[in-house]
Amino acid sequence: MTLTCTCHCGNVEITLPQLPETAVSCNCSICRRLGTWWTKYEKADVSIVFNQQPSVGYIWGDRCIEFQHCPICACVTHYTGTSNYPSTQVAINVRLLSLSEQQNIHIRHFDGADSWTFLDE
Numbered sequence: 001m002t003l004t005c006t007c008h009c010g011n012v013e014i015t016l017p018q019l020p021e022t023a024v025s026c027n028c029s030i031c032r033r034l035g036t037w038w039t040k041y042e043k044a045d046v047s048i049v050f051n052q053q054p055s056v057g058y059i060w061g062d063r064c065i066e067f068q069h070c071p072i073c074a075c076v077t078h079y080t081g082t083s084n085y086p087s088t089q090v091a092i093n094v095r096l097l098s099l100s101e102q103q104n105i106h107i108r109h110f111d112g113a114d115s116w117t118f119l120d121e
């Protein structure tokens with residue numbers, strides 16, 4: 001089973017291999033502002049299509065990860081490691097899924113602001 005999630009305007013279409021069981025809600029300086037829920041997948045298992053315009057990246061701080069957003073509707077869609085921190089994985093903002101798809105995802109709260117641990121452990 002595959003499923004597709006999109007940004008608000010439909011420019012960015014992301015196809016996932018399966019519904020995530022868990023996603024991470026992080027309270028770090030950027031995630032708390034974005035309101036994202038992150039689930040990581042192997043890049044090879046995910047398809048990311050830009051129907052009109054490519055996504056726009058945002059890198060700051062230690063320049064290890066790059067957040068991507070749609071240039072049309074501004075939804076944050078995914079992040080990847082930069083060349084400073086290469087990874088075979090991509091993190092998808094699973095809040096792009098439909099509400100019915102989101103409702104069975106177990107949300108784990110990560111304290112990225114301070115202790116760098118899961119608060120539910």
Ligand SMILES: [Zn+2]
Nearest residue numbers: 007009070073
């Ligand atoms: Zn969009």
